[in-house]
Amino acid sequence: MRSADFQSALRMETSAGERSRQEFGNLLSSHDQGRPEAGAPFRLRLGRAVLSAPFRGLLICLLSCGLLCICALLSLLPSSSQATEAITKPNIIFIVADDLGYGDLGCFGQKKIRTPNLDRMAKEGMRLTQHYSGSPVCAPSRCVLMTGKHPGHGFIRDNKEIKPEGQLSIPPDTVTLPKLLQRLGYVTGAFGKWGLGGPGTEGEPLKQGFDRFYGYNCQRQAHNYYPTNLWDNDRRVTLNNPPFSAHQKFPAGADAADPKNYEKYAGKDYSPDLIAEQARRFIRDNQARPFFLFLPTTVPHLALQVPEDSLAEYLGQWPEQPYLGTNGYLPHRAPRAAYAAMITRMDREVGRIMDLVKELGLDERTIFVFASDNGPLYDKLGGTDCEFFQSAGPFNGRKGSVYEGGVRVPCTVRWKSTVAAGGASDRVTGFEDWLPTLLELAGAAQSTPQGIDGLSFAPTLRGHPQEPRPFLYREFPGYDGQQSVRVGNWKAVRQKMLPRKKDAPPQMDIHLYDLATDISETNDVAAQHPDVVARMERLMREQHTPSKEFPFPVLDRAAQGD
Numbered sequence: 001m002r003s004a005d006f007q008s009a010l011r012m013e014t015s016a017g018e019r020s021r022q023e024f025g026n027l028l029s030s031h032d033q034g035r036p037e038a039g040a041p042f043r044l045r046l047g048r049a050v051l052s053a054p055f056r057g058l059l060i061c062l063l064s065c066g067l068l069c070i071c072a073l074l075s076l077l078p079s080s081s082q083a084t085e086a087i088t089k090p091n092i093i094f095i096v097a098d099d100l101g102y103g104d105l106g107c108f109g110q111k112k113i114r115t116p117n118l119d120r121m122a123k124e125g126m127r128l129t130q131h132y133s134g135s136p137v138c139a140p141s142r143c144v145l146m147t148g149k150h151p152g153h154g155f156i157r158d159n160k161e162i163k164p165e166g167q168l169s170i171p172p173d174t175v176t177l178p179k180l181l182q183r184l185g186y187v188t189g190a191f192g193k194w195g196l197g198g199p200g201t202e203g204e205p206l207k208q209g210f211d212r213f214y215g216y217n218c219q220r221q222a223h224n225y226y227p228t229n230l231w232d233n234d235r236r237v238t239l240n241n242p243p244f245s246a247h248q249k250f251p252a253g254a255d256a257a258d259p260k261n262y263e264k265y266a267g268k269d270y271s272p273d274l275i276a277e278q279a280r281r282f283i284r285d286n287q288a289r290p291f292f293l294f295l296p297t298t299v300p301h302l303a304l305q306v307p308e309d310s311l312a313e314y315l316g317q318w319p320e321q322p323y324l325g326t327n328g329y330l331p332h333r334a335p336r337a338a339y340a341a342m343i344t345r346m347d348r349e350v351g352r353i354m355d356l357v358k359e360l361g362l363d364e365r366t367i368f369v370f371a372s373d374n375g376p377l378y379d380k381l382g383g384t385d386c387e388f389f390q391s392a393g394p395f396n397g398r399k400g401s402v403y404e405g406g407v408r409v410p411c412t413v414r415w416k417s418t419v420a421a422g423g424a425s426d427r428v429t430g431f432e433d434w435l436p437t438l439l440e441l442a443g444a445a446q447s448t449p450q451g452i453d454g455l456s457f458a459p460t461l462r463g464h465p466q467e468p469r470p471f472l473y474r475e476f477p478g479y480d481g482q483q484s485v486r487v488g489n490w491k492a493v494r495q496k497m498l499p500r501k502k503d504a505p506p507q508m509d510i511h512l513y514d515l516a517t518d519i520s521e522t523n524d525v526a527a528q529h530p531d532v533v534a535r536m537e538r539l540m541r542e543q544h545t546p547s548k549e550f551p552f553p554v555l556d557r558a559a560q561g562d
Contacts, residue, residue, distance in 0.1 A: 142373065
C-alpha cells in the first residue's frame, strides 16, 4: 500500500474508532443512576460497582476495539451468496487411462474384456466417438490436457526423461487447468502418473495447481506396478515390495509353465490399488466443497502385472503362449489374461469411485470424464496382443502414430443433472478442449485464458447445437517425426519428417484421407484433391511454433520463412 493510501486508511479507522467510543459512552451513561455533584470525580455505576472516569474510559476503549475486531473477522467469512456458489459448482472427476485403445471398452465395441462400470458410465452419460488425445504418447498428451494448447504450441511435445527421476518440467508460469480451478475455489488432487516435471522442479504437481498428489512422478518408474516407493505430496513413501527391474527376460532353462517362476515379478503393494484408495479418501475429505480429482491411472501400460485374484477371472478363457520378456518389459505366463484383467480391475476401481460419489449424495453435481492418453501398443510389445483384442477398433495406427489408431481414444462424460443419458456425439473434440469446456461447465467461462487452442464444447454436452470444430492439429517429433490435421472428414498426414536413419532425407509428402468413406486411412486421395492438400499444408505450416526443447527442423524453417 502506498504511504498516502495508508495514512488515509488510518484516519478513517481512527475516526470510526472515535465514533464507536462516543456511542459506547452514551450507552453506558444512560445506565448511570443520577448525575455527579459539581466538582466531584465522575463515576460509572455497573451493578453494584462504581467506576471512576479513568476506568470508564479504559472500558469504553476495550469494548470499542473488541467490536472492531469482531467486525473485521466477520468480513473475512464468505457471504451466503459465495457459500451457495461454492456448493453449486460441480465436482470434476477426470480419469485418464494409459495406452488404452479405442476398442478396449465394452461401450466402444470390446467383446472379450469386461468393463461393466465404464459401460454404465457411458449408458448414464454421453460417448464422444470422435475424441482425440493430445498426442500419440504420454507426456505431451498430458501437457495438452493441462494447458489447452495443441502440441504445435505446447511446451512438452515428446517424452523426455530427466535423470535421476522424472521428465522435462513445464515452466513455473504455465497456466494449467488445476491452477484455474483453484482460483475458483476448488480443492485439487492428482492421483496416478504425472510426467510433467520431476521431484523438486517447478513442474511437479504441487507447484502446478494441485493441493494433493499421490502416485508416480516419473513415467519410467511407472513401468513397474510393484514399485519400492511412491510420492505422497512431496514425500517419498516406501512400499512393501522387493526391488526389481521392470525390464528383464525369463531365466534360460527355467520352466515357463510353472507359475512359481513368475512370482519374483510381483510384490505385496499393487500401486493402482493404493492410488485408487487415496483418490477415494480425497473425495471423502472434500465432499463439502467443490473438488477436481485428476486420476491418470497407469493401466494398462506395460509391464503386464496384475494380482492373482483378478488374473483368475480370465485364466483359461483363450489360448495362451507364455511371454518370456523377449520384446521388452517383464515376462508373464498368461499375457492375454493379464491385459484383460488389468483393464477389468481398473474398471472395478472406477465403479467404486462412482458408488462413493452416490453414497455421499454428490451424484447430481459431479462430472465424470473418462478418456485415454493415446492409442494401444504395437508389434506385441511387452507381450501385448492388441490385434487379438482389436484394441484399436477399426483404425489404422497405434501408439506413437498420428493415424487414427494412435490418437482417437474412447471418451465418456457423465453428469446426471446435465448430460442426457445414453447419448453419443460425433463432434470432433480434443484434449485441448477440456480446459475451456470444464471452466464453462463450472460457470466460469470468463476465466478461460487467452491464447489457447481449446474450444469449449459445453453446448454439445448440454444437448445444444454447435458449430463444427474448424480443424484439429497434431504434431509429434518422435517416431520419425509426424504431423496431422483434420478438417471436417478430411485428414492429412505426414510421416518420416525426422527420419532416424542416418542421411535419410525428410519426407514432406502429404497423405490425404476421407474419413467418411475410409475410416482405416488406407486410401490416399491426395492426388485427386490438390486444393484440399494445399489448404492442409497451409494449416500445418501455420500451426507450428518452433521449440528449443523439441526442435523440428523442417517445420522450424518453414515457420521462420526459410
